[in-house]
Amino acid sequence: EAQLVESGGDLVQPGGSLRLSCEGSGFTFSNYWMSWVRQAPGKGLEWVANINGDGRQKYYGDSVRGRSTISRDEAKNSIYLQMNSLRTEDTAVYYCARGRFCASGSCYWDYWGQGILVTVSS
Amino acid sequence: QSALTQPPSASGSPGQSVTISCTGTSSDVGGYDYVSWYQQHPGKAPKLMIYEVSKRPSGVPDRFSGSKSGNTASLTVSGLQPEDEADYYCSSYAGSNNWVFGRGAKLTVL
Numbered sequence: 192e193a194q195l196v197e198s199g200g201d202l203v204q205p206g207g208s209l210r211l212s213c214e215g216s217g218f219t220f221s222n223y224w225m226s227w228v229r230q231a232p233g234k235g236l237e238w239v240a241n242i243n244g245d246g247r248q249k250y251y252g253d254s255v256r257g258r259s260t261i262s263r264d265e266a267k268n269s270i271y272l273q274m275n276s277l278r279t280e281d282t283a284v285y286y287c288a289r290g291r292f293c294a295s296g297s298c299y300w301d302y303w304g305q306g307i308l309v310t311v312s313s
Numbered sequence: 314q315s316a317l318t319q320p321p322s323a324s325g326s327p328g329q330s331v332t333i334s335c336t337g338t339s340s341d342v343g344g345y346d347y348v349s350w351y352q353q354h355p356g357k358a359p360k361l362m363i364y365e366v367s368k369r370p371s372g373v374p375d376r377f378s379g380s381k382s383g384n385t386a387s388l389t390v391s392g393l394q395p396e397d398e399a400d401y402y403c404s405s406y407a408g409s410n411n412w413v414f415g416r417g418a419k420l421t422v423l
Contacts (some may be wrong), residue, residue: 228359228414235316236351236359236402241410250410253314278348280415286358296406299364311420 193302195287200307203277207311211272213287213304220268221245224290225302227261227272228310229283239285241293242270248294254280270292277311284308314407317342317415324421325393333418335386335403341413343384347406350379350388353417354399361386362401390420398422 199211207237213225223250240261241250245293249261260273270287318336325331335342335350342348349364351359361370363379366386376391386405390397403415 236353236404236414237316238404238412238414241412252411288359291364296345296408296410297347297365298406298412299347299404300351300359301361301363301364301370303358303360 192223193289195206195289195302197285197287197304200285200309202310202312204313205277205311207276207277208273209309211274211285211287211307212269213271214267214269215289216268218289218302221265224293224298225270226288226290226293226298227236227262227270227286228286228288228300228303229281230286230306231280231283234283238281240272241290241298243294255287262276273307277309279311282309282311314411314413315415317405319401319403319415319418321416322419322421324423325390326423327393327395329393330389330391331367331420332387332389333401333403335388335405335415337384337386337405337407339384341407342381342386342403344408345367345406348379348381348386349404350377351402351404352397352399353402359402366414373408391401393422395422399423
């Protein structure tokens, strides 16, 4: 069965940077779109970014576009989210999720990691 | 991109049916048959319950069903069980490689 494990969460000051990682196992990693979805404390889910199997297609939500970069390393079965110019409103649990049929727009997420907390505060 | 509109809460007694709505616009819910639903228990990761409006992944009980009419999608839980108590989120494709979630609805089993 597919498994996803996030790491890299931390307490960061406003304006700082952070890189999140997500390692996948139990499936052919390169065959799947991968995504980051976040959830602020006590709030709902928010789509953050998608990346396709070969890493050439990347899409971002409005709230992180221009400040964040999604990438992947097939040799490590991992995706990353580099976040810059962090704001207090970026405080959230960040989930890594496997996307299905994202190229067509369908994009539903069938496996999720346990989530990692990012706190942006001075 | 605005979040989809869901009622904050819904409730029902064991064995009853409850429906949770998810309202968007013609640019998202109404424009594509790409609505999915997720169940989230406190402190846990979301779980896929319905995709592409009405399709159920393997392992999800057939008590869960989805539908759509116009700009509103719906998740119906029939034969409510205590373990169904959770937060439920809808998601939709919003065009131009954007995806949007609903604000979530807390389902209480009375």
